[in-house]
Amino acid sequence: MTNDQVIRVLVADDHPIFRDGLAVLLGSVDGIEVVGTAATGQEAFDSAVRLRPDVVVMDVQMPDLNGIEATRRLAAAVPESGVVVLTMSEDDGTVFAAVRAGARGYLVKGAEQEEIVRAITTVASGGAVFGAPLARRIAEFFAAGHLEPRTAFPDLTAREREILELLAAGRSNAQIAQALFLSQKTVRNNVSNVFAKLHVSDRAEAIVRAREAGLGR
Numbered sequence: 486m487t488n489d490q491v492i493r494v495l496v497a498d499d500h501p502i503f504r505d506g507l508a509v510l511l512g513s514v515d516g517i518e519v520v521g522t523a524a525t526g527q528e529a530f531d532s533a534v535r536l537r538p539d540v541v542v543m544d545v546q547m548p549d550l551n552g553i554e555a556t557r558r559l560a561a562a563v564p565e566s567g568v569v570v571l572t573m574s575e576d577d578g579t580v581f582a583a584v585r586a587g588a589r590g591y592l593v594k595g596a597e598q599e600e601i602v603r604a605i606t607t608v609a610s611g612g613a614v615f616g617a618p619l620a621r622r623i624a625e626f627f628a629a630g631h632l633e634p635r636t637a638f639p640d641l642t643a644r645e646r647e648i649l650e651l652l653a654a655g656r657s658n659a660q661i662a663q664a665l666f667l668s669q670k671t672v673r674n675n676v677s678n679v680f681a682k683l684h685v686s687d688r689a690e691a692i693v694r695a696r697e698a699g700l701g702r
């Protein structure tokens with residue numbers, strides 16, 4: 486993308502006041518054009534497929550389809566559209582779920598206008614950007630060797646690894662469900678699959694195995 490090109494942005498948030506306010510704010514910035522807004526994750530996905538924006542500014546907690554799953558589908562269907570997650574949550578589970586889903590930016594609501602615009606510009610140019618505290622935590626996460634468990638348990642799916650990571654950190658099923666925006670039934674099913682694949686009989690044994698592999702530190 487060259488400097489004189491306009492960045493086409495789609496804003497997705499289920500709160501109309503915030504969504505419309507952000508759209509007006511971004512639309513007033515030179516070099517940015519808001520091509521559409523969406524109130525649900527499904528609407529965000531459908532609009533992005535149709536409009537092919539350069540950047541989608543995505544909330545996480547939305548009806549129909551949460552922002553994490555919408556991001557995952559967008560990364561597969563419209564890889565040229567970069568996603569900047571803009572949400573209330575600083576929870577590690579949400580941050581890493583967004584990164585794994587393919588988000589190239591993650592900001593917490595309350596970020597200054599300049600920071601949001603800078604994130605959009607960076608992502609539109611092919612880069613990635615995270616607020617300073619989040620970037621530091623992500624760096625610490627990978628520096629601690631948290632990539633290694635991907636090979637430690639090759640039979641696990643990406644979702645099961647996410648759940649095992651949180652389980653190893655001492656999270657309850659309810660907390661895991663909240664962090665990953667899943668139903669508790671889905672979490673229970675995945676936990677059962679993890680137990681079977683790790684050949685363990687209970688939660689305590691699974692945590693021991695996971696921590697030996699470097700998860701949950």
